[in-house]
Amino acid sequence: MRVRCLHCGFVRAKNTTRQVEHLAGCQEFLSSTEGQQALANGDLVLTPAEVKPGGSDIWRGSAPNPNLAGVVHRRGPNKSRQSTGANATPARPAAPKPSLASHLVTKLSAALAEATQKSFLSHAGCGTLSAAALKQWLAQEIHISRALVPFVGSLIGKVRIPETSNLTSDPTYRAIDLLCSAVNNMKKELEFLESTKRKYDLRVDMEEPQPATQGFIDLLASASSPDSSLLEGLVILWATEHCFRVSFQYAGNFKSTMPASSSYQLPSYLNPSAPSSTMYSTSEKRADAQHIAALHEAFIQNWTSANFVRFVSACKSIVDEVANAQTTGNGKTEMTACERRFKQAIAMWGQIWPEVDGMGEEEERAEAGANGSGEKPIEIDDDADADGAADSPYGGTGLGAIDAHNRESVSAQ
Template sequence: MAPKKLTEHLLAHSPDAFTSATRHPWLRLAGTSQLPTDSLLAWLTQDRLYIFSYIPFMGNMLSKTSIPTTSSRIKCLEWRVADCFINALTNVRRELGMFEDILREHFDWKEGGETATKETRAYQDMFAGAGAPSQSILVGMTALWATEKCYLEAWKYALGFKEEVPEEKKSHVLHTTLIPNWTCDEFEEFVICIGDLLDELADDIPEGSREWVKCEEVWQQVLWAEENFWPKVSNP
């Protein structure tokens, strides 16, 4: 029997925690347009702060890559990993602008005054640890895949309630911009690409090895951070 891929192993490792992280009551309210405005604002401002730890994390990961200079580099794992990190930075730069546009247009947002909650700081700490010089590209790629996989599945869960959205609420920014951003084909393909690269990087890593266990720890850390990152709401 072929060895289990790391992504498959992680998804099977903590199924209940993964469900809690990606099927939070906040997401159901978002998907059905019942989310209180202050709860959406709280999430937007914290996700914006989250981005400012994601960017240096990706910079740290890029600094660890050895980029081939030959014209055939496109086929090399090293180049594909670096290209993935570059794409992640490009995506998050666009999302930062998207968040700030939404905040200004829909919430009369004035920049300044926001501080990271303990839940956001948990993500900041996770990125700092996974991107530290002592950590491998494999560990960092695990952190990247874990965060993006959770977001993909979380927003797909929210999208699943689209039939319950009243007609007059379909023009809300949740349904025109936010939910489509993380459920579109392009984002799903990006997450699949990260997962494929992660499995390729882990191909020679024995299950139960120190590196393998570290990836499990990062996965658990992300699941805890993700579940708690969604603002608390009353169960719908």
């Protein structure tokens, strides 16, 4: 902490103020070319011995040295070394928490797009879907909506709320808060389906679950069984609601492409078989157009509404919170199970839509199943990857990297 003058060899404490004062009185320095230049530029002032009476009080400590302004950064006893001004070092931003849900969507983005961008949905948005196709889908959708209620109830039974000083911030408590809201929402959804059928006179026949529908119901039961973790069940819940949202948002994209109706009337000789008073008229609706109104005014609106989008976002957040709390081992087992469940949900979701032709009519099945129902055989890969690896979006393998991320966040604070 000491320095030596390169000109006279004087040793002093390392201090910028003392350095300038010494150089102002160092004859060896003043006689050098560098010293003469400093005097000519006004960078140095006279030493105290050469101060004239009545002169400046700089060297008596009564006034600051103006030549040191901008050179010496003084700080008082109550000021910290880190200034809060413009030159202050910005605080290190908190690292974003890893997202298991985002990883799943990214890894299976192609399969998700294929399952949620069906011709059934594009025809539904364009208004060209047949009433028979809609009623067939609605009959199967009711089975899934009913199965979701006991599924969520089983997930609630898995929750074990720990003893904690801040209960509302605990992931498991927040999970049960979401699950209670989900049960209430699913009860309202069942009422919504029934009221929509009555309002738009949709006479849906009671049907047994088709193989794809039954497969989805079995997946809900498997994900809520005692052998499955709470995190797996939450992934299936979020995947189901996410698929609802993405599917009907895709259908809603086609609503703006519908041809606008017109009251313009053609001369009767251009179409003698049709009365000119009814051609292109908006005052009368076709008798079978009620199902299109139900699609546009009820179903698409319900599963793309702002409240539903917020609910799906809440499901995603809970999945990430519970995943971040999983620090058992390296988390490879949890990661593999979640990827398998998400893959199963997407595979089953893509098969619940009725096949329609280019006119929006239901297609006849070319191949009949073993039971003669005409359904396509269900294909689903419920095995993990062949190499057993589950690449983590956080670096490394499995959810164990979350623990390292959390430790890094704590050390940064």
